[in-house]
Amino acid sequence: MRWKRSIAIAVVVLLLLLVARAVLHRHREDSEILPVSVDVTEPFYAVYFGSADGTQLIPEFHQGVGTVEERVARLMEGPRLAELSAVFPEDVEFLGYSQRDDVLFLNFSHHLVTRHPGGSTGEIMTVYGIVNTLVGAWGVRQVQILVEGRQILTLAGHLDLTEPLEKDYELLGSSHI
Amino acid sequence: MVMITIGGKTMKRVALILFFLFILSILYPINSEAALKLFVGNDEVELKNSLVMINGNFMIPMDVFEDYLGADVKITPEHFEMVFADQTILMQLGVESAQIDGKTYQLDVAPQLVEGEIVVPIRFIANRLGLSLVFDQDIMGLRLETSKPSARRERSFTSNLFGQQDVQPDQPAETETIVLHHPDEEQDLKEIIFMGGPRSRVFLDLKSYTGYQTHLLTEPDRLVIDLYGVGGDPLPPVEVRDNPVVRSIRSSRFDEYTMRIVCDLHDSTGYRVNPWPQGGLEIEFNFQLTAIELEANDDDQFALRFQASAAPVIETIYLEDPLRLVLDLQETTLMMRSFDRAVNQGPVSRLRVSQHTPSVTRVVLQVTEPMAPLQLEQLESGGFVLPLFRGTASQAHAYLAQTQGTQHEIIDLDPVLPDGELSGLTVVVDAGHGGSDPGTIGHHGTFEKDVNLAISLYLGEYLSQAGARVIYTRDSDAYVSIFERPAIATQAGADLFISVHANSSINRGTARGTETLYRAKDPVSELLARTVQDEVVAAVTLANRRIWGRDDLAVFNNSKIPAIMVEVGFLDHPDEELLLRAPGFQKVAAQGIFNGIRRFYLENKR
Numbered sequence: 001m002r003w004k005r006s007i008a009i010a011v012v013v014l015l016l017l018l019v020a021r022a023v024l025h026r027h028r029e030d031s032e033i034l035p036v037s038v039d040v041t042e043p044f045y046a047v048y049f050g051s052a053d054g055t056q057l058i059p060e061f062h063q064g065v066g067t068v069e070e071r072v073a074r075l076m077e078g079p080r081l082a083e084l085s086a087v088f089p090e091d092v093e094f095l096g097y098s099q100r101d102d103v104l105f106l107n108f109s110h111h112l113v114t115r116h117p118g119g120s121t122g123e124i125m126t127v128y129g130i131v132n133t134l135v136g137a138w139g140v141r142q143v144q145i146l147v148e149g150r151q152i153l154t155l156a157g158h159l160d161l162t163e164p165l166e167k168d169y170e171l172l173g174s175s176h177i
Numbered sequence: 178m179v180m181i182t183i184g185g186k187t188m189k190r191v192a193l194i195l196f197f198l199f200i201l202s203i204l205y206p207i208n209s210e211a212a213l214k215l216f217v218g219n220d221e222v223e224l225k226n227s228l229v230m231i232n233g234n235f236m237i238p239m240d241v242f243e244d245y246l247g248a249d250v251k252i253t254p255e256h257f258e259m260v261f262a263d264q265t266i267l268m269q270l271g272v273e274s275a276q277i278d279g280k281t282y283q284l285d286v287a288p289q290l291v292e293g294e295i296v297v298p299i300r301f302i303a304n305r306l307g308l309s310l311v312f313d314q315d316i317m318g319l320r321l322e323t324s325k326p327s328a329r330r331e332r333s334f335t336s337n338l339f340g341q342q343d344v345q346p347d348q349p350a351e352t353e354t355i356v357l358h359h360p361d362e363e364q365d366l367k368e369i370i371f372m373g374g375p376r377s378r379v380f381l382d383l384k385s386y387t388g389y390q391t392h393l394l395t396e397p398d399r400l401v402i403d404l405y406g407v408g409g410d411p412l413p414p415v416e417v418r419d420n421p422v423v424r425s426i427r428s429s430r431f432d433e434y435t436m437r438i439v440c441d442l443h444d445s446t447g448y449r450v451n452p453w454p455q456g457g458l459e460i461e462f463n464f465q466l467t468a469i470e471l472e473a474n475d476d477d478q479f480a481l482r483f484q485a486s487a488a489p490v491i492e493t494i495y496l497e498d499p500l501r502l503v504l505d506l507q508e509t510t511l512m513m514r515s516f517d518r519a520v521n522q523g524p525v526s527r528l529r530v531s532q533h534t535p536s537v538t539r540v541v542l543q544v545t546e547p548m549a550p551l552q553l554e555q556l557e558s559g560g561f562v563l564p565l566f567r568g569t570a571s572q573a574h575a576y577l578a579q580t581q582g583t584q585h586e587i588i589d590l591d592p593v594l595p596d597g598e599l600s601g602l603t604v605v606v607d608a609g610h611g612g613s614d615p616g617t618i619g620h621h622g623t624f625e626k627d628v629n630l631a632i633s634l635y636l637g638e639y640l641s642q643a644g645a646r647v648i649y650t651r652d653s654d655a656y657v658s659i660f661e662r663p664a665i666a667t668q669a670g671a672d673l674f675i676s677v678h679a680n681s682s683i684n685r686g687t688a689r690g691t692e693t694l695y696r697a698k699d700p701v702s703e704l705l706a707r708t709v710q711d712e713v714v715a716a717v718t719l720a721n722r723r724i725w726g727r728d729d730l731a732v733f734n735n736s737k738i739p740a741i742m743v744e745v746g747f748l749d750h751p752d753e754e755l756l757l758r759a760p761g762f763q764k765v766a767a768q769g770i771f772n773g774i775r776r777f778y779l780e781n782k783r
Contacts, residue, residue, distance in 0.1 A: 054682040055723065085684040098272045098281065099255060105281050107274065118617030118625065119681025120730070120744055121688060139255075149274060149283035153731075156617075157610050157659060158678075158742070160731035 039063060047074040048132045048172075050085035050125040057125070057132055057171045058084055068097050068104065068137050075133050087129025089115035095149070102141035103164045104134055110148050116156050123156040128168045135167040142166050214318030217245040221318075226292045228319070235310070235319060236289065236296035246306065246321075257288075257295065259302075266305060268297060275301065365407040366436050369415050369426050376487070376508075377422040377462040378613055379440060380453075383407065389458065391450060398445040402460070407436035421486060422446055422462045446510040447536050451613065451656060459656075461613055463510040464489040466538050468560075469530055473522050479548070481540065481563040485509065488561060488622070490654055493550055495570060502542040504550060504563070507654075509538040524548060524567065549573035552760070555622050578761060600644035602673070602778055605666040607732060608633035608649070609678040609742075612656025617681035619754035625679045626654065628757045632745065633677045635767030643775065663736035673705065674740035675770065676732050679757055681749040689750050690720030694742040696733040697726035704781070706741045709773030716769030717762065719746050719753065743770055 045066030046059035060081065062074055072094050078086040093109035116126065131143045142164035145152065152161050215222040215237060222241055229236045242248035242259050249260040259266045267276040273287045288297045303310045303321060311320045368382040387406030394401055411428035424441040431437040440460065447463035469483040481504075494503040515531035524546045533539035542548065542565075551564040551573060566573035608629040610616035616625025630651070637647040648669040650662045657665075666674045682688040691714050695706035706724040714721040727733065733740045745766045746753040756762040 050683060052684070052687050053722075054684075054688045085682065085687065087683060089683065096273055098267075098269050098274050098276065100267055100276045100279075105274070105276070107281075117681045117683060117685055117749060119747070119749065120678060120694060120742065121692075121747075122617070122681045122683050124727075125683055146281055149281065151280065154659060157614055158731070159729050160659075160734055165729065 045071065045136065046133070047071060048087070048129050049075075049079040049081075050087055050129060052083060052085055054085065054121040054125055057087075057129055057168075059172070060084065066137055068099075068106075068134065068140075071133050071137055072097075072106065072130075075129065085125070087126045088112070089117065089126070091115055099139065102139055104137065104140040104143045105146055106130065106134065106143060107146045107149055112145070112147055113152070113155060118156045120156075120158040123154075123158050124171070127155060127159055127161070127165065128171050131165045132167050132172065215241070216318060216320040216322075217241070218320075218322055220245060226294060229289075229291055229296055231286045231289070231298075235299045236286065236291070237299045237302075238294040238296050240294070242302070252295070261306065264305065266302070270295065277305065365409045366404070366412060366428060369412055369428060369438070371415055371417050371420075371423065371426060372459075372613075373420065374613070374615070376464065376613065377420055379423065379426055379460040381438060381458045381460070383457050385456070386458075389450065391448070393445060393448070395445055398442040400440040400442060400448060400460070402438040402440070402450070402458075403431060404436045404438065404458075406434055408434075409436075411436065421465065444512055446512070447508065449508065449536070453658075459613060461508075463508045463536060464506070465512045466506060466509050467512045469540065471520055471522060471525060471528055471542075477523060478567070479523055479525060479565045481550075481565065482560060483563070484560045488553055488555060491550065491553065491563070493570070495547075495549075500544050500547065502544055502548050502550070502565075504540040504542075505533065506538040506540065508536050511538045547572075551577060597644040599640060599775060599778060602640075602644075603646040603648065603669060603671045604640050604774065605648045605650060605662075605669060605671040605674045605738070606633045606637045606640070607662050607666075607674060607676040608651055609676055611651050611654055614656055617679065617748050619748040619758070620686070620751050621754055621758070623748060623754050623758045625681075625748050628679045628745075628748065628763065629677045630654065631760065631763045632767045632770075635764050636675070636677065636770050639767060639771040640774070643771075659731040660735065662732050663734065663738075663740075666738050666740075667736045671738050673774065674732070674736065674738045675709075675774065676740070676742040677770070678742055678744050679746060679748040680744040681747060685749040686751060689747050689753055690722040691717060691746060692722035692725060692744045694725045694727050694730065694733075694744070696730075696740045697728040699726075699739065701739040702726075702733075702741060705739050705773075705777050708777040708780075709741060709743060709770055712773035712776065713743060713745065713766065713769035716765050716772065717745065717756075719756075 042063060043065045044061050044063050046061055048057040048059055050056070051058050060074075060079055062070075064070060076088050076092065076094065078088070089111065091109075091111040092115065093111065095107040095109060097104060097106045099105070112126075116122065127145065130145060134140055134143045144164040145155070145161055154161055215224060215228060222245055225238070239250055239257065239259070243250045247262070251258040251260070256267050256269045264277055268284075268288045270290060271287045273284045275282045275284055282301070284298055284301055286298045288295055299310060299319075299321070308321045311322060365384045365386065366381065367384060370380040370382065372378040372380055381402075381404070383404065385406065386404050389405060390403045392401045392403075411430055414428075415426040417423045417425055422442060422444075424443055427439045427441070429437050429439075446465060449461045449463075451459040451461060453459060465486045466489075467484045469481060471479060472482050473479050485506075489509045490507040492505040492507060494505065495501075496503060511530065511532045517527065517529040517531075519526065520528045524544045525542050525548075526545060527541075527543035529541040529543075531539055546567065547569045549566045549568060549570040549572070551566050554562045554564070556562060566576060568576070608626070610626040610629060612626075614626065616629065618624055630653075633649065634652065637649060637652075640647045648665065648671060650665050651657045662676075663674065680688070680692070691710065693706040693710040693713070695702040703724070703726060710721070710724045730742065732742065746757050748754050748757055
């Protein structure tokens with residue numbers, strides 16, 4: 001039984017290596033944007049920021065398992081790379097979270113709405129920057145954004161946020177690999 | 178008077194409870210073994226540890242729900258679940274929220290692990306189960322009981338506990354049970370939110386109400402809103418700082434059925450009450466006009482310069498005999514004395530300013546030759562200038578088209594179309610945002626809602642001229658929910674849904690160009706988007722970003738009508754903002770959308 005497990009682990013590590021290599025390779029090739037390098041033999045996670053033109057979400061990698069707190073904190077800190085664009089408006093506070101089955105509820109201060117610049121592009125970048133970063137945290141498959149502890153209908157007048165959202169793979173800069 | 182009595186009573190009750198709890202905490206320290214008892218109905222709960230109070234909330238062990246309230250308690254490493262007959266409550270250690278049937282509720286205190294037991298805030302649970310939490314002096318403990326006890330227990334706790342000398346002489350000792358907490362089933366007024374904005378908006382979050390009446394009163398200036406059919410307790414007052422209109426918002430119980438809301442104002446001003454489709458009321462105060470004057474420049478051109486809290490919508494009326502130019506500033510309150518005076522500057526002989534109706538400030542220029550207003554401009558100092566054209570309205574129009582449409586000379590601004598080409602087609606034209614929702618705001622203060630409306634109205638005009646039936650989701654500066662808009666289209670039996678927007682990115686000013694979103698996995702919407710995007714880009718000559726299928730936009734969902742959202746340009750980009758606010762460009766954009774719809778229809782109709 002033990003050798004079976006060893007093989008399984010080896011396969012998973014190999015797959016991760018391939019994915020990470022492909023992602024790193026693509027960005028080196030395409031845009032000279034090199035995501036922050038990580039040791040892929042250790043746990044790592046991705047935090048998504050907007051491309052400058054607001055058409056894609058580009059991952060920035062961090063070492064660690066990526067708890068919900070860590071992921072939200074990295075996302076709120078903003079990108080390390082100047083070419084990428086933050087997804088949070090200014091002054092937003094993270095008020096806490098809870099998880100029910102595979103749905104993560106994230107609670108933010110009203111600034112998420114009141115300081116948001118608007119626009120469907122802006123709204124999609126903010127919402128899916130959050131959703132795509134948090135899906136993948138332990139057991140999370142869907143994310144619902146709450147403001148001041150309440151369900152919101154929309155953030156900036158375009159997206160329907162009354163239901164939890166799933167990760168949007170179409171937006172990913174790395175989805176072409 | 179009723180209000181004051183109730184207020185006094187509540188105050189007294191609160192003071193008594195606080196004092197009592199204070200004495201209690203001295204007599205019975207929280208960690209003492211003989212601390213408070215807990216009863217559920219008449220059954221005493223066997224407590225392993227004493228009851229804990231955190232931030233003014235009593236916490237009770239989870240076991241109580243299983244043993245005394247018939248719940249099925251399940252504990253997993255992530256969360257714990259209390260399954261009652263009618264609801265399941267989910268909580269997590271250290272997390273200040275609970276989930277019930279998919280909804281999240283804020284907790285005053287997070288569940289904690291105390292001496293090996295999980296404890297949860299009793300008040301929240303009592304609310305959910307419709308129980309009252311009563312302090313019972315006979316048993317020296319708390320009692321959870323159904324909210325309306327059949328026989329009201331009477332007790333004079335003050336005399337028993339403190340002795341007669343402690344009873345305040347001006348307050349007769351009352352006999353009543355101390356109710357620490359009633360379930361907030363009847364808490365109909367949930368929140369008072371000051372939302373600010375150019376219109377100084379106030380939102381009253383209401384569970385339900387049967388009606389309302391407003392009174393604008395003076396000395397002191399205030400707006401009183403009586404909400405009928407609203408039970409429960411009033412909320413603490415909301416103090417508003419640095420707002421030119423509202424000072425504070427208070428609530429009080431007027432009578433058994435009526436909750437009274439008072440907005441204390443700096444000056445009496447007009448307002449509008451908007452009931453929200455999801456519940457609750459929004460109060461929108463008028464724009465405020467604080468100063469207005471006529472100015473002339475060296476070229477013998479005239480303009481009206483005024484100070485207002487934001488740019489109001491201006492409607493123009495031309496009157497003859499004597500010749501007058503009437504400017505109605507919509508939803509604007511005149512914050513100074515009205516006046517009527519001779520000016521005798523150039524063609525303007527008199528200037529009159531007054532509050533024409535509660536929501537309209539009227540400016541009348543008596544003139545000796547025709548004059549017409551041009552585009553309202555916002556000054557960096559915060560004021561506004563309305564240049565006046567010396568000529569008739571149509572001459573002013575021609576002048577505007579000439580000065581602003583020069584970069585698009587190739588495109589015919591007022592196209593002559595064969596009649597009836599689009600007859601039989603019903604199009605919903607949806608101007609994005611509106612009313613209290615301005616959408617995105619440009620560097621120069623352009624509101625997206627105004628750009629969207631202008632383009633939509635031109636688009637509607639072109640479509641009607643071509644014989645199409647046009648339904649607007651809004652044709653004025655009004656708030657319409659994004660969930661209501663698709664319903665309007667469905668109800669109208671529309672063939673196409675065209676939403677008109679202007680875009681913004683988070684890093685303001687970095688993105689540019691036109692894009693069209695469509696309902697994902699819908700080939701008809703996709704084809705419509707492709708055609709419209711091509712034509713809009715050809716017309717406005719901004720960067721061609723993309724067409725984009727989305728399944729998460731509220732206006733696309735809840736209807737099956739082919740639907741697109743045209744993001745004409747980026748309002749947060751200074752260059753594109755200048756274009757988007759120019760009527761010439763707005764017409765060109767509308768023409769582009771129209772061309773796309775027309776080509777789509779003619780190429781694909783059976």
